[in-house]
Amino acid sequence: MSTKIQSEKKFRVLILYPNLYMMLVPSLAVGIFTRLLSEMDCEVDLFETTQYFDSDGSSPQNRVKFAQARAFDYQKDLGIDIKHDNMFIDFRKKVLDFEPDLILASAVEDVFLQAVSLLEAVEDLKIPHLMGGVFPTAATARCFEFPVITHVARGEGEAIVKEFVNRLKAGESVDDVPGVWYRDENGEVQRNQNPPLININDIRPDFRLFAEERFHRPMGGKIFKTVPFETYRGCPYACTFCNSPMQRSVSKEEGVGNFLRRKTIKVLQEEMRATIAATSPEFFYFIDDSFLARPKKEIFEFCDMYEEFKIPFWFNTRPENCFPEAMKRLKEVGAYRISFGIECGNEQFRKNVLLRSPKNAEIIESFRNIHESGIPFSVNLIIGFPGETREHIMDTVELVRSIDGYDTLTVSIFTPYHGTTLRAIAVQNGWLDGKTITKHTTSKSLLDMPPPYVNSDDIDGLAATLPLYCYFPKNEWDNIRRAEIPDEEGLRLREEYYEIYRRNFLREDQFEEKILVGGTGCRSNPKDSFRISKDRLTVDELERLTINA
Numbered sequence: 403m404s405t406k407i408q409s410e411k412k413f414r415v416l417i418l419y420p421n422l423y424m425m426l427v428p429s430l431a432v433g434i435f436t437r438l439l440s441e442m443d444c445e446v447d448l449f450e451t452t453q454y455f456d457s458d459g460s461s462p463q464n465r466v467k468f469a470q471a472r473a474f475d476y477q478k479d480l481g482i483d484i485k486h487d488n489m490f491i492d493f494r495k496k497v498l499d500f501e502p503d504l505i506l507a508s509a510v511e512d513v514f515l516q517a518v519s520l521l522e523a524v525e526d527l528k529i530p531h532l533m534g535g536v537f538p539t540a541a542t543a544r545c546f547e548f549p550v551i552t553h554v555a556r557g558e559g560e561a562i563v564k565e566f567v568n569r570l571k572a573g574e575s576v577d578d579v580p581g582v583w584y585r586d587e588n589g590e591v592q593r594n595q596n597p598p599l600i601n602i603n604d605i606r607p608d609f610r611l612f613a614e615e616r617f618h619r620p621m622g623g624k625i626f627k628t629v630p631f632e633t634y635r636g637c638p639y640a641c642t643f644c645n646s647p648m649q650r651s652v653s654k655e656e657g658v659g660n661f662l663r664r665k666t667i668k669v670l671q672e673e674m675r676a677t678i679a680a681t682s683p684e685f686f687y688f689i690d691d692s693f694l695a696r697p698k699k700e701i702f703e704f705c706d707m708y709e710e711f712k713i714p715f716w717f718n719t720r721p722e723n724c725f726p727e728a729m730k731r732l733k734e735v736g737a738y739r740i741s742f743g744i745e746c747g748n749e750q751f752r753k754n755v756l757l758r759s760p761k762n763a764e765i766i767e768s769f770r771n772i773h774e775s776g777i778p779f780s781v782n783l784i785i786g787f788p789g790e791t792r793e794h795i796m797d798t799v800e801l802v803r804s805i806d807g808y809d810t811l812t813v814s815i816f817t818p819y820h821g822t823t824l825r826a827i828a829v830q831n832g833w834l835d836g837k838t839i840t841k842h843t844t845s846k847s848l849l850d851m852p853p854p855y856v857n858s859d860d861i862d863g864l865a866a867t868l869p870l871y872c873y874f875p876k877n878e879w880d881n882i883r884r885a886e887i888p889d890e891e892g893l894r895l896r897e898e899y900y901e902i903y904r905r906n907f908l909r910e911d912q913f914e915e916k917i918l919v920g921g922t923g924c925r926s927n928p929k930d931s932f933r934i935s936k937d938r939l940t941v942d943e944l945e946r947l948t949i950n951a
Contacts, residue, residue: 412445416502420513423456433607448611464844481615508535540821599659623911626685636662637691648821686715693717714738721768729775747801773807778912786816786861800932814843
């Protein structure tokens with residue numbers, strides 16, 4: 403599974419990394435805690451679940467299946483062996499062999515139940531544990547509904563883990579560690595105030611616990627040794643479908659500081675030098691929520707600094723943050739690919755329900771500049787929002803058909819994560835059981851909405867065919883509509899269109915010229931662009947989707 407950091411008679415910490423099946427790129431959190439614990443003179447080891455087969459599939463597999471990403475082979479292309487063994491048996495064996503003094507687990511909502519089951523597999527061994535991560539921060543009290551959970555770290559973890567480990571090493575109680583919620587001897591949940599936020603300039607990861615093949619990742623049709631990199635923490639936006647704003651809210655409520663922080667350019671340069679020396683990456687994967695949401699001056703400072711490296715890199719950002727001069731400079735220093743979320747094509751819905759303000763005309767113009775830069779990019783969409791109709795989703799199709807030059811189109815199904823405004827709205831309207839814990843963003847919709855809103859079967863069919871609607875001319879749309887239905891005829895049609903789409907549009911890699919057939923890219927006349935969408939929600943419907951959440 404991994405190579406231990408060897409040392410005799412040291413305090414031992416086993417990091418448990420529950421992960422969706424084959425979600426690639428090593429965890430930055432694991433790297434951060436590996437370094438922190440090593441510097442505390444602990445012996446550290448790792449158990450991760452990434453390679454354990456899951457019959458339900460996962461996002462990477464579904465992206466390929468639905469023609470949203472190019473095909474690749476885990477064994478042949480990445481050198482990764484899929485494990486068909488029982489992960490619970492393997493985890494218990496790891497714990498018995500390593501004999502940890504602490505199990506440290508970090509979980510997002512998609513894998514929280516997996517983490518709980520793994521802890522239950524070793525519960526009889528009475529090893530202290532600390533559970534942290536996005537889900538335990540967003541739904542701390544909910545975690546304690548699972549009897550195996552005893553201690554939860556809420557919020558940013560570095561300072562909490564350090565104090566928790568020091569207390570255990572000294573044989574002292576961990577119950578009053580700042581930032582920790584715990585179950586007392588009477589079964590009551592007790593809460594401690596969070597510690598101040600850390601200076602992220604002091605934080606560097608150590609990825610040595612990950613096997614070499616775990617760094618391999620497909621990107622734009624090629625395989626790279628890819629290392630994640632954090633340049634800032636937090637997000638300045640307030641999108642209602644995302645749980646990043648929750649982190650800012652928690653920090654504000656606790657009075658511990660502004661969660662949104664950026665590393666200095668000098669620190670980034672030093673960290674890149676150290677990372678290159680340690681891991682020899684072929685590719686940097688910037689995990690920031692919105693990489694270009696920073697002062698323009700700082701974008702150019704980053705580019706000037708990055709001249710030293712020019713290692714290809716990917717980042718996620720918003721189209722309105724892109725301007726021609728910056729795009730040109732980013733291309734010069736190695737920007738290989740960018741992901742952009744536009745999520746929804748209906749202006750009224752996007753502005754009032756999702757809290758994303760740019761107008762369609764502005765989005766179209768931004769993408770014209772992005773396309774002219776020559777940096778390949780993907781466009782990310784979400785469908786199945788609370789209160790969304792088929793007409794809303796087809797507005798999204800029309801907007802995408804007005805966007806120049808994207809390489810791939812990814813379609814996610816709205817996932818009602820704890821800590822998001824839209825989850826609260828879904829529960830408030832009776833469309834979601836408040837006890838529901840979510841699955842990954844390409845799994846079936848968890849919402850149960852009445853007409854005229856889309857139901858889960860409608861959402862599945864649209865998720866599978868949306869790239870086809872965006873690519874093919876409208877005289878093919880009746881057939882594509884039939885392909886939404888997953889019966890024998892629908893699946894046959896779907897595969898016929900996928901074959902054409904993969905051959906003519908996806909091609910072998912992102913640099914091959916695409917063959918356009920009447921949809922995407924065919925907008926020589928600006929009047930054909932989908933610049934203004936209809937208002938499709940009444941005042942009462944908007945109120946239902948935007949207040950009392």
